Amino acid sequence: MKYLLIIVTLIGLSACKTVLPEKDPRMTVSGHIDKPAPEKASIDQAIPPVVSQLPVIAVPKPVEKLQTFTVVATNLPASELLFALARDARLNLDIDPAIDGNISINAIDQTLPQILKRISRQVNLRYFIDGPNMVIQKDLPFTRLYHVDYLNMSRKTKSDVSITTQIAATGTVEGSGGGGSNSSTSITNVSNHDFWNSLEANVLSLASNGSSKGSVISNRESGTLSVLATAAAHDQIQEFMDKVMSSVRKQVLIEATVVEV
CATH class of the missing domain: 3.30.70 (Alpha-Beta Plaits)
Incomplete structure (x- = not known):
């Protein structure tokens, strides 16, 4: 009887065991979902090299300070004053012989263009500096x-506004003519854009x-x-x-x- 119970128990335990189906080796796929690992050579090419030294940025050059002059003259011929300025500024001078007139000026620590601008207001002249040369000419008309x-377009706009008002009188006596007033206003706006x-x-x-x-x-x-x-x-x-x-x-x-x- 004892042996019979043991046999029945073993049969019950074997019935509860899960039996998995056998795997067919033809149905197994290795690495079907996993992405292939990238090659090390392609990774090295994608990563740029580390910057070990930044490019050198040139230091901006300071703005050259213009030379200043002090000029004091009273009723001095323009040609003499211009020659003296050109000599002090170390410039070659070409001056128009038609330049005449006298200059009275008091300039303290001013640049050469500033002084020439003030001189041109007293004498009819124009000037320009071309490298080491300063040219003085009579201020005659030239083209620029x-x-x-x-x-290339023009526009013309015209608008009319008219207002008419009529007011009728009330409370008139029977048999008399009706009273009232009429008012009319007209406004015309014209705009020319040329x-x-x-x-x-x-x-x-x-x-x-x-x-x-x-x-x-x-x-x-x-x-x-x-x-x-x-x-x-x-x-x-x-x-x-x-x-x-x-x-x-x-x-x-x-x-x-x-x-x-």
Whole structure:
């Protein structure tokens, strides 16, 4: 009886054991999901080398300070003063024999361009420095080109506004005619925008400066002004052009911003 119970127990335990199916060696796939490991050579090529030394940045050169001069002259001929300035500045001088007039000036620690600018206000001359040479010429009209960044277009706007008002009277006596009042108002607004014609007229006025020597030739398609004027007039024209173009660019920027919104 004892042996019978042991045999029954062993049979019950063997029945509870999970039996797995046998694996077919043909169905096993080695490394099917795993990604292949990258080769060490490709990894080394992808990583840039370590920067061991930064590039040397050149030290900015200090701005060369212009030489200053002190000049005191009273009723001195312009040619003598200019020769003295050229000698002190170690420059070669070419001077127009038509330069005449006397100079009275008191300049303390000023650069050569500053002194020449003050002299040109007393004597009709213009100057330029080309390397070691300083050239002094009589301020006769010469041509200079100005570039104008503006489209070749003009605009004319006209608007009409009419207002009519009629007021009828109340409380009239029977048999009498009705009273009232009529009012009519009409407003017409006209705006002409012709940038190029206005600019040419203004520049011609500055170039002429009360005389008939100045002239202005415009090429609106290329945005170019050719102006014949003296050096003093060209300085005024350049200042005028800078202010006009600055205002025009602000106006264009405002219009572009409104369109984008």
